[in-house]
Amino acid sequence: MKRESELVGLCIEAACESRESVEKWRMQRRSLDRLPSPVADALLRRLIARRLLYPSLLEVFKHSAEEVDVRDNGSVDEEWMAYLGAFRHLRYLNLADCHRITTSALWPITGMTTLQELDLSRCFKVNDAGISHLLSVPNLEKLRISETGVTAKGVKLLASLQNLSLLDLGGLPVDDVSLTSLQVLKRLQYIDLWGSKISNKGAAVLNMFPKLTHLNLAWTSVTKLPTLSSLEFLDMSNCTIDSILEDDKSPLVKLIFSGATFLNEAGAFSYANTNLVSFLDVAHTSLHKFFFLSKMKVIEHLNLSSCMMGDDSVEMVACIGGNLKSLNLSGTRVSSAGLGILAGHVPNLEILSLSKTPVDDTGISFISMMPSLKDVDLSNTNIKGFLHQGKVDVDSSLSLMALQNLKLERLNLEHTQVRDEALYPLSSLLELRYLSLKSASLADVSLYYLSSIPKLTNLSVCDAVLTNYGIDIFKAPETLKLLDLRGCWLLTEDSILSFCRHHPQVEVLHELGTVYPFNQNGPNHSSPSRSTSRTVQMAKKKDPVPVLPYLADQRLKYSRDELLALQFASFPLASSTVDTWDVVKDCFYLVVSAGSQKQRVLSVSGIPSQPQFTSISTRLMIPVMCKILCFYYQPDRGQAANGRKGSNDTIIII
Amino acid sequence: MKKEDTVKLISAEGFEFVVDKEAAMVSQTIHNMLTSPGSFAERQHGEVTFPEISTTILEKICQYFYWHLQFASGKETEFPIEPELTLELMMAANYLHT
Numbered sequence: 145m146k147r148e149s150e151l152v153g154l155c156i157e158a159a160c161e162s163r164e165s166v167e168k169w170r171m172q173r174r175s176l177d178r179l180p181s182p183v184a185d186a187l188l189r190r191l192i193a194r195r196l197l198y199p200s201l202l203e204v205f206k207h208s209a210e211e212v213d214v215r216d217n218g219s220v221d222e223e224w225m226a227y228l229g230a231f232r233h234l235r236y237l238n239l240a241d242c243h244r245i246t247t248s249a250l251w252p253i254t255g256m257t258t259l260q261e262l263d264l265s266r267c268f269k270v271n272d273a274g275i276s277h278l279l280s281v282p283n284l285e286k287l288r289i290s291e292t293g294v295t296a297k298g299v300k301l302l303a304s305l306q307n308l309s310l311l312d313l314g315g316l317p318v319d320d321v322s323l324t325s326l327q328v329l330k331r332l333q334y335i336d337l338w339g340s341k342i343s344n345k346g347a348a349v350l351n352m353f354p355k356l357t358h359l360n361l362a363w364t365s366v367t368k369l370p371t372l373s374s375l376e377f378l379d380m381s382n383c384t385i386d387s388i389l390e391d392d393k394s395p396l397v398k399l400i401f402s403g404a405t406f407l408n409e410a411g412a413f414s415y416a417n418t419n420l421v422s423f424l425d426v427a428h429t430s431l432h433k434f435f436f437l438s439k440m441k442v443i444e445h446l447n448l449s450s451c452m453m454g455d456d457s458v459e460m461v462a463c464i465g466g467n468l469k470s471l472n473l474s475g476t477r478v479s480s481a482g483l484g485i486l487a488g489h490v491p492n493l494e495i496l497s498l499s500k501t502p503v504d505d506t507g508i509s510f511i512s513m514m515p516s517l518k519d520v521d522l523s524n525t526n527i528k529g530f531l532h533q534g535k536v537d538v539d540s541s542l543s544l545m546a547l548q549n550l551k552l553e554r555l556n557l558e559h560t561q562v563r564d565e566a567l568y569p570l571s572s573l574l575e576l577r578y579l580s581l582k583s584a585s586l587a588d589v590s591l592y593y594l595s596s597i598p599k600l601t602n603l604s605v606c607d608a609v610l611t612n613y614g615i616d617i618f619k620a621p622e623t624l625k626l627l628d629l630r631g632c633w634l635l636t637e638d639s640i641l642s643f644c645r646h647h648p649q650v651e652v653l654h655e656l657g658t659v660y661p662f663n664q665n666g667p668n669h670s671s672p673s674r675s676t677s678r679t680v681q682m683a684k685k686k687d688p689v690p691v692l693p694y695l696a697d698q699r700l701k702y703s704r705d706e707l708l709a710l711q712f713a714s715f716p717l718a719s720s721t722v723d724t725w726d727v728v729k730d731c732f733y734l735v736v737s738a739g740s741q742k743q744r745v746l747s748v749s750g751i752p753s754q755p756q757f758t759s760i761s762t763r764l765m766i767p768v769m770c771k772i773l774c775f776y777y778q779p780d781r782g783q784a785a786n787g788r789k790g791s792n793d794t795i796i797i798i
Numbered sequence: 799m800k801k802e803d804t805v806k807l808i809s810a811e812g813f814e815f816v817v818d819k820e821a822a823m824v825s826q827t828i829h830n831m832l833t834s835p836g837s838f839a840e841r842q843h844g845e846v847t848f849p850e851i852s853t854t855i856l857e858k859i860c861q862y863f864y865w866h867l868q869f870a871s872g873k874e875t876e877f878p879i880e881p882e883l884t885l886e887l888m889m890a891a892n893y894l895h896t
Binding site for chain 2: 149150151152154155156158159161164165166168169172175176178179182183187
């Protein structure tokens, strides 16, 4: 699509400013009819995006527009279709997810000779009768009717649309008989049959489509494929695969077998022509021999997530690593030693996912030897940020330092044991744009290090112990667009709002309300719930998601000053207006909720049900609570201190 | 202002707008007319006639040329467009590749 020139763009913006501005130009008939179609289409797109389009306004475009994309619009109904039916030059119509489109709503587009492309995906009220309306659209080339109410009977009717080159029948109960009746469609290049009732018998007629390049058979019972001499794309995810493509003719480029079961693993790929494969997805399969990789010399994207890949088979990947651009090893047994084998063999690797692998800090130095890396996912790994484990002295070098050799743009360190001081090397990652951190051992110091990353646009620091003071002094990089602070339970609404005022370009996510840039007239308040007994119940159920709102709500009772006092727990509290027992109780709930988030069983023993603490000064209790929290989040030290017994965590407060 | 540095843009009604060549060059179409090899009348006389563009619109276009130059040099201001003009201006801008 050609981008419209700048002034045209400004005009479109001005024309779609408001309902009033639309009214000012919609009567200019002569101009509207003469609008060049790319401009008319762009204007229409903008009107749709701004939700300013209504049926009778469509009428003014009937001589100019060629493309109409109203997907996912709940108001599109028969009236809209009546106007669209009058469009003289309509070539492309997208009605995907327009739930009010019924079979009869399709009546106006019957006989449209200009229409070439129609998308009715997920218009579930369209049934077989709707298909019969389409049969008089003679030039239809691309038709998408996935997840509609069309049955096998309706699919059979499509055989008369001789010009079809693309047919998306995903999620329809297409059976072998109806597929066989489609074999007259010799121009078909693209067939999507995911979730259909096709069996091997139906799949056998697929070779009647001489131009077939794209085939999706995911979630079907097909186990064998005939010779498909032009097939480039094949998706058989979640199928049981006996043998695929036993000839070597298909010029396969992209293969997706995620979640598939291979009956004959050794022979699965042995005959197929995989010399041209550039994309292979075998995630969540039981494959454990990877010799088939050796033929894929030009592969660029490889997904091995949750495979039986270990350090012993990494060499197979290293052999074909020359062109590799993205590699997903998440959920595999590949460790730092495996990365050592890989390093030096993947000069073009840009995206690497090592999430949920046993990779530790020694692996980072190997990662730094992959020169083109831009996106690294190290979440849920054993990374601590220090090279010498156990020793916490100043001399132990920071492992993340090695990343400074790379031009990283994205880095994910969620659910690792990286702590504040170990983040320091990140401040000199000059190209970093996206950074995700999620750990309860992070505090304000982290923000200080992160504020000097020059190009950072999206920063998420979830579940951290950030304080209002930390947010106040946080100098957000000028490029920052999104700051995700969800789960940072110490923050108050006031401080988040004040941050937003000082950084109007930043969208902030937090349980106390999401603040979008340029729109500060009121964040969504989560309704404060004082039902503390419910909090405990939720926590006991180990239900991590619903706990968070309560977690945040607990603090709504305290004023800003009181929370400021909380944050400097070691200083004496200025005033003791806070009900001591309440503070203690709430802190305890925080511990319980945070614990359940980690899916650990917490028993609530050791907490007296009666408020016996009123005599103890707040000054004494708060540091105790904070200590418990801190210990809890540092497993190595906490283990001894907070009295873990077996698999159950018991926090005894006194 | 030397004559070589300016260009005369003539509207459908015959109104003449004399603008800096640099400004007029913001339009890819005018740029091509004035720089393409060969002896186009436009290039020789420094005059371009737009029989399709009305005076109001051409005036707005000329304003845009200057606004664009200012904007390019870092001055961030809004370029106001009256909703009544949007359609015609859109077409003219599309034609002029502005």
